[in-house]
Structure formats: structure tokens, C-alpha cells
Amino acid sequence: MGAEHQITAGFMPLFDSAVLVAAGELGFAAREGIDLTLHRETSWANIRDRIAIGHFDLAHMLGPMPLACNLGLTPLASETIVPFSLGLGGNCVTISNAVWAGMAAHGAVPDLDPARAGAALGAFIRERAAAGRDPLRFAVVHPHSGHNYELRYWLAACGIDPSREIEIVIVPPPFMADALAAGRIDGYCVGEPWNSAAVAAGIGHIVTVKALLWRNSPEKVIGVRKAWAEQSPEALAALLRALHHSARWCQDPANRDELAAVMAQRGFLGLPPVVQMPILTGRLRLGGGAELDIEDFFVPFDKAANFPWKSHSLWFYTQMVRWGHVAHTPENLAIARDCYRPDLYRSALKPLGVALPGANAKVEGALKVATPVGSAGASLVLGPDGFFDGQIFDPDEIDAYIAGQSRR
Amino acid sequence: MIRTSLAVLVIDENRIRASIIEAGLREAGHERVTVIHDVSGIARRIAEIEPDVIVIDLENPNRDMLENMFQLSRAVKRPIAMFVDRSDQASIEAAVDAGVSAYVVDGLRQERVKPILDMAVSRFNAFSRMARELEEARSELESRKVIDRAKGILMKSRGLTEEAAYTLLRKTAMNQNRKISDIAQSLVTAAGLLGPAEDE
Numbered sequence: 001m002g003a004e005h006q007i008t009a010g011f012m013p014l015f016d017s018a019v020l021v022a023a024g025e026l027g028f029a030a031r032e033g034i035d036l037t038l039h040r041e042t043s044w045a046n047i048r049d050r051i052a053i054g055h056f057d058l059a060h061m062l063g064p065m066p067l068a069c070n071l072g073l074t075p076l077a078s079e080t081i082v083p084f085s086l087g088l089g090g091n092c093v094t095i096s097n098a099v100w101a102g103m104a105a106h107g108a109v110p111d112l113d114p115a116r117a118g119a120a121l122g123a124f125i126r127e128r129a130a131a132g133r134d135p136l137r138f139a140v141v142h143p144h145s146g147h148n149y150e151l152r153y154w155l156a157a158c159g160i161d162p163s164r165e166i167e168i169v170i171v172p173p174p175f176m177a178d179a180l181a182a183g184r185i186d187g188y189c190v191g192e193p194w195n196s197a198a199v200a201a202g203i204g205h206i207v208t209v210k211a212l213l214w215r216n217s218p219e220k221v222i223g224v225r226k227a228w229a230e231q232s233p234e235a236l237a238a239l240l241r242a243l244h245h246s247a248r249w250c251q252d253p254a255n256r257d258e259l260a261a262v263m264a265q266r267g268f269l270g271l272p273p274v275v276q277m278p279i280l281t282g283r284l285r286l287g288g289g290a291e292l293d294i295e296d297f298f299v300p301f302d303k304a305a306n307f308p309w310k311s312h313s314l315w316f317y318t319q320m321v322r323w324g325h326v327a328h329t330p331e332n333l334a335i336a337r338d339c340y341r342p343d344l345y346r347s348a349l350k351p352l353g354v355a356l357p358g359a360n361a362k363v364e365g366a367l368k369v370a371t372p373v374g375s376a377g378a379s380l381v382l383g384p385d386g387f388f389d390g391q392i393f394d395p396d397e398i399d400a401y402i403a404g405q406s407r408r
Numbered sequence: 409m410i411r412t413s414l415a416v417l418v419i420d421e422n423r424i425r426a427s428i429i430e431a432g433l434r435e436a437g438h439e440r441v442t443v444i445h446d447v448s449g450i451a452r453r454i455a456e457i458e459p460d461v462i463v464i465d466l467e468n469p470n471r472d473m474l475e476n477m478f479q480l481s482r483a484v485k486r487p488i489a490m491f492v493d494r495s496d497q498a499s500i501e502a503a504v505d506a507g508v509s510a511y512v513v514d515g516l517r518q519e520r521v522k523p524i525l526d527m528a529v530s531r532f533n534a535f536s537r538m539a540r541e542l543e544e545a546r547s548e549l550e551s552r553k554v555i556d557r558a559k560g561i562l563m564k565s566r567g568l569t570e571e572a573a574y575t576l577l578r579k580t581a582m583n584q585n586r587k588i589s590d591i592a593q594s595l596v597t598a599a600g601l602l603g604p605a606e607d608e
Contacts, residue, residue: 043471049509053501075490076500142472170473184448 004033005235010047011060013040013269014173014191015279016220018259019086019300020060021268023239023246031245032238040267043172044142051225052078057232058239060086061223064316068144069223070335071326079226082313083236083344084243086220088305090279090298091147091210092195093154095187096180099124099136100205100287108207110290114388117207118158125165135164139171139179139188146210146219149319151189154213156406157389163323180204191219192279192298193271198287200275205287211297214364215384216305218312221340229344240348244306251301256280303370304357304382306345311361311395313340318398322405333398355380364393414516415440416524417459419447421468425535429463432531436523451477454484461521462488462511463528466504478511486513491525499525506532551589558592561599 007029011017021038023029029036039056041047047059048069053076063085069077099121100108106127108120125136140148152162162168171179171188177198179185187207188194198204210217222243229236249255260273260280269276278284282297299305317336321328342360350356357373357380367383387393393401416438420426426443433441442457444450447470454462454477462478464471478488491503491510499522503509506529512521555577562573577595581588 042467042469045471045475045509046466049466049504053497053504055504143476170476172469172472174469 003030003035005232005238006035006037007057007235007239008037008039008055009058009060010039010041010050010056012042012044012047012173014060014220015193015263015269015276016087016090016191016298016300017060017268018250018263019243019247019306020222022250022259022262023242025262025268026246026249028242028246028249029239032242034235034238034242036239036242038267048074049076051080051223052076054225054228056225057228057235058222058224061221062142062145063218063221063312064144064146064149064320065142066221066223067313067316067320067336067339068325070339071320071332073144073320073325080223080339081226081229081344082221082223082308082340083229083348084222084240085218085306085308085312086222087247087298087300088216088218088303089209089211089296090191090219091150091189092192092206092284093151093187093189093208094176094180094195094198094204094206095121096183096185096204097202097287099186100207102127103207110205110286110288110292112206112208112212112286112292112294114154114208114213115158118154118160121155121207122158122160125160129165135166136186137167137169137184139169139176139185139190141173141190142170144320144325146217146316147189147191149316149323150210150213150217152323153319154208154388157391177201177203193275196275196278196285199285202287206284207286209284209294209297211294212388214387216296216299216303216382217385218309218316221308236344237348240345241352244349244352244354247301247306251299251305302381304355304380307357308340308342308345309357309361310337310340310342311364311393313337314361314395314398315364315393318393318402318405321402328399328402357382361395363395365391413438413440414460414520414524415457416442417454417457417462418443419450419462419464419468419474421445422465422535425465425532428535429528429531432527433524436527438524447474450474451484458485460513460516461491461524463524464509464511465532466507466509471509475511488513491521496522502529506530507536508532551587551592554589554596555592558595561595565599 011020024036024038050056051059066080066082068074069080102124103120106120106123108117140151155162173190173194176188176190176194180198181203195206199206250259260276263269263276264273279298282294284294285291313336320326326332346356364385365387367385369384370381371383373380373382416433418426418429423445430441430443478484488511491512503525508528510525558577559570559573562568577588577591581591
């Protein structure tokens with residue numbers, strides 16, 4: 001007899017596809033009666049196209065990507081919903097040795113502190129501008145990505161206009177370090193292992209990390225074709241249970257070596273286990289001999305990491321508005337709010353007695369320390385979830401938040 | 409009114425496939441065809457060529473960069489959009505299935521573009537077929553070589569004739585429900601592990 005559910009999923013060869021890959025490779029999907037077929041892709045555009053024409057039922061996606069699909073920002077997009085998040089954090093900002101030298105002359109030290117690094121970068125940028133040099137060029141992986149929005153958020157909060165004082169271009173993750181070495185770009189924001197790769201090659205410095213810009217913040221998600229989700233509610237619920245068990249397994253430090261061995265296979269990440277250790281352990285080499293342990297650097301399960309918070313979706317929406325990707329209208333706001341689907345997460349996982357948050361949205365930035373919260377059935381610890389600049393995002397006050405955002 | 413011919417840009421890292429498409433487009437009367445294998449410096453090339461249609465392979469990892477550039481770059485004087493016509497879902501599916509996509513400048517009429525996309529799709533499919541056949545031929549040759557080596561080992565170690573050695577291989581494969589080439593490979597590997605090289 002075959003499996004009860006046939007599910008086809010796409011993913012990009014990035015470490016944060018691990019929860020999806022492990023669900024397929026280590027039997028979590030099979031135990032839920034799912035025959036999960038995984039297809040490795042070469043671009044987010046391909047993932048979008050193959051979801052749209054039904055090659056894939058669901059895929060590993062950038063957190064803002066399903067919003068971009070539903071808001072009509074990309075061609076050939078189909079309505080996509082998010083019932084599960086694949087983890088929190090995992091990205092860094094890496095710069096060239098030359099930029100690091102310039103920043104160091106303005107007080108930067110290798111401590112990853114976003115405010116200090118941002119101030120030094122701003123001073124270096126203005127020094128270059130005064131000397132009539134070209135603006136620095138930074139790369140991100142996609143315009144509708146957490147990377148683009150967090151890089152811009154960081155720079156703007158440090159008084160740097162990301163649209164005028166630097167240039168932002170798109171480069172695929174595996175090419176970032178080469179582009180940096182060749183001088184085509186001066187810095188980038190990308191997930192691991194592509195930051196540690198530049199440090200290991202001696203061509204770059206990590207200056208700050210997502211986990212310090214916004215603690216326990218959203219990154220990749222499972223994007224599901226809405227039409228499929230509606231036709232196959234049981235298959236989707238089974239998959240969410242499989243992903244839940246997989247994520248719990250991925251979080252356990254005892255499984256690091258086995259997870260790294262799975263991801264090292266050619267069909268998945270295809271990079272040796274040693275380069276996966278920084279994201280698995282949170283211990284980063286920053287360049288120039290500095291090393292630092294980052295708390296909550298990448299969180300695949302703890303801290304309700306898999307819960308698709310509406311406040312995460314809405315924060316991405318505020319950044320899309322901020323940078324001119326979409327107009328703030330009641331219709332667009334409703335589309336953004338409806339894109340992330342905690343109701344589907346709840347209904348799939350409630351029978352397991354899993355700790356569930358009491359609400360579907362939270363005030364982002366309100367938790368200064370890890371906080372046990374009241375939840376249905378079991379204990380749950382959330383946060384801290386602070387932004388480095390102390391800002392608070394209250395999704396109930398979204399108009400005021402958008403109005404208060406500067407474009408620089 | 410005389411229609412000016414369309415400028416077509418083909419972006420494909422696979423040189424053989426790109427030249428097959430280029431030939432197809434030229435045969436169809438498109439004279440202004442440019443092929444690019446490497447996307448470095450592509451913004452400048454697009455500014456020079458001013459393509460009406462861009463054909464790109466879906467394996468290209470730079471698709472996200474290209475899509476972003478088509479929308480934003482100052483080098484691209486006319487906005488370029490993906491070739492999407494909702495009424496023609498079959499054509500979109502055929503393109504993605506074949507592994508190709510097309511982008512066109514704003515305002516270009518669909519009937520002028522569709523033949524180009526159709527051509528690209530059929531050439532991509534023909535190329536995949538050819539690559540598959542080549543791969544099959546290559547692995548067929550490999551199997552034959554390994555079967556010959558296995559026969560040699562059996563003839564030498566068990567004193568069999570060539571025909572008897574082959575029969576033994578075939579019988580074993582049938583009993584174990586495996587391919588003859590698999591049995592032969594196992595035998596060659598085992599012989600390599602157990603004894604001095606048989607035939608080297």
C-alpha cells in the first residue's frame with residue numbers, strides 16, 4: 001500500500017530548509033502517512049512559478065514572499081498561505097575587509113552591536129561621500145525578503161538612507177562571497193553558511209546578525225498554494241504535524257551531527273558539516289580572529305518558532321509599505337493579515353497537546369527577556385523579541401507605526 | 409506598415425542549448441538574436457541590445473537578480489515583464505515543464521511573442537530528449553564494458569567459456585531480480601577487493 005497523502009514540495013539549498021528536509025529524510029512525514037517528494041530549486045522565481053502551475057503543493061519560502069504573491073507584486077503568482085514558520089533568525093550582515101577597515105577607523109569593534117556598527121558604517125559612508133567616491137553596494141537575496149527589510153531597517157535606524165546613501169542589488173546566496181571577493185559588492189545580508197564562508201576565506205567580516213537586530217524574528221516559512229490547502233485539509237494537517245516533530249528534533253543539540261550529515265548530501269544543502277556548525281551552535285567567527293556566541297542565533301523550534309504570527313506577517317507588510325513596494329490601503333492590509341494562518345497551525349497541532357500561544361498576534365518588541373506565557377495545555381516560553389533600537393510594533397496600531405516610519 | 413524585427417536575447421549558461429535556440433530563431437526569420445552565457449555585466453548588455461524579448465532557462469540561479477533588474481535598473485529603459493497571459497495557462501505550463509521562461513517589454517503584442525516562446529519550448533524539449541538519449545547511450549556503453557570485465561573474471565577463475573560466463577551472469581541476475589550490469593559490477597568490485605587485479 002502507498003502512503004495516504006502524496007505531497008510535493010520545493011526548497012532552496014539553504015540551511016533553514018532543514019526542518020522540511022528532515023521531515024522527508026528522517027521519517028517524520030512517513031509516520032504521518034505522507035509520501036513527501038522534495039525538489040531542490042535554483043531560484044525563488046522558480047519556486048513561485050512551480051507553485052503557481054501546481055508542480056509543488058508547498059515550498060520553503062522567504063517570509064515576505066507569500067505576501068508579495070497575494071499583493072500582486074510578482075508575475076505568475078498564485079494565492080499562497082503560511083500555516084507554519086521554519087524558524088527564527090539565522091542571517092548576518094557581512095562586509096568586505098576594506099569596509100571593515102573603514103568602519104574600524106570610526107570606532108567599530110567586533111562585538112556585533114548593531115547600533116555601534118551602524119554608527120561606524122554611517123561615518124565611513126559620509127567620509128566616502130565627502131571624498132566623492134561611489135556609494136557602497138550591498139546585496140540581498142531578493143527584494144521581498146527578510147534580508148532586504150532587516151538590512152534597510154538597521155541602516156535607517158542608524159541614520160543611513162538605504163535608498164540613496166548605498167545601492168542594494170540582488171545576488172543569489174551561493175555567489176555572495178565570490179562577489180564580495182571580486183569587489184562587485186561591498187557587503188551583503190544573507191543566511192548562513194554564506195557569511196561564515198566569507199570569514200573562513202578571509203575576505204569579509206560579520207558586522208551584525210539578525211538575532212541582534214530583532215531578537216527571535218521571522219525568516220523562512222512554509223508557503224502553501226491556497227487552492228491545494230483547501231482541497232487537502234487532512235494532508236496539510238498531517239504535514240504540519242510532521243514538520244512539528246521534525247522541528248523539535250532539529251532543535252535538539254544531540255542531533256546536530258546527524259542533521260548536518262543529512263543537509264550535507266548533494267541533493268540538499270550540499271556543503272560539508274563543518275560549515276554548518278556556526279548556524280547549529282550559534283558560535284560565529286567574525287573575521288580577524290574574533291569569535292562570539294550568539295544566543296538564539298537560529299531557532300528552529302523553541303520560542304514558538306513555528307507559529308505563524310500575524311504580527312510577523314504584518315511587520316513585513318509595514319516594511320513593504322515603507323520602501324514603496326506596496327501602497328497602504330485597507331484592502332492590502334487585509335490581504336497581509338489573512339496571509340499567515342495560525343488557525344491552521346492550531347487545528348493541526350491541538351490534538352497533540354502542543355503548547356499553543358493564547359493569541360494570534362503579539363506586540364513585537366514588548367518582551368525584554370524570555371517570558372513564560374499562558375498557553376493552551378502546556379508550558380511555552382516566548383521572546384525576548386526586542387528590536388535593537390527599542391521600537392515597539394503593535395499590530396493594533398499599525399497605521400501609527402507606518403506613519404511614524406521614515407524612509408531613511 | 410512594415411514590422412521591424414524583434415530583438416531577442418537568449419540567456420542560457422548551456423552553450424549547446426543556447427545555440428540550438430539561436431538557430432531555431434534564425435530559421436524562423438529572427439535576425440536580431442543575441443546569446444549570453446554569463447550574466448556578469450548584463451545590465452550594460454541589455455542597455456546596448458534593447459531586447460524586445462528575453463528568453464531564459466529556469467536552471468539559471470540568477471533569475472531573481474534578473475527579474476529585479478528588469479523592474480528597477482536604469483539600464484533597462486523600457487519596463488520588462490514576465491511573459492504571462494492568464495488565458496493561456498497551457499502555454500505557461502509547457503514553458504515551465506520545458507524549463508524555460510520569457511520576458512517581454514511592455515506593450516508588445518502577444519501574438520508576436522508567442523511563436524518565440526513556442527519555439528524556445530520545443531527546442532528546450534528537444535535538447536532534453538537529446539541529453540537523455542546521450543546519457544542512455546553512455547550508460548549502455550559503460551554497462552557493456554563492465555559486463556565484459558565480469559565475463560573475463562569468470563572465464564579466468566572458473567575456467568568457463570565466454571558464452572557460459574555470460575549465461576551464468578544472466579541466470580544470477582534473473583534469480584536475484586537485478587540487472588546484468590549490476591551483477592557484473594558487484595562481481596568486478598568483489599574481485600577487486602578479494603584478489604590481485606584480474607585484468608590490469
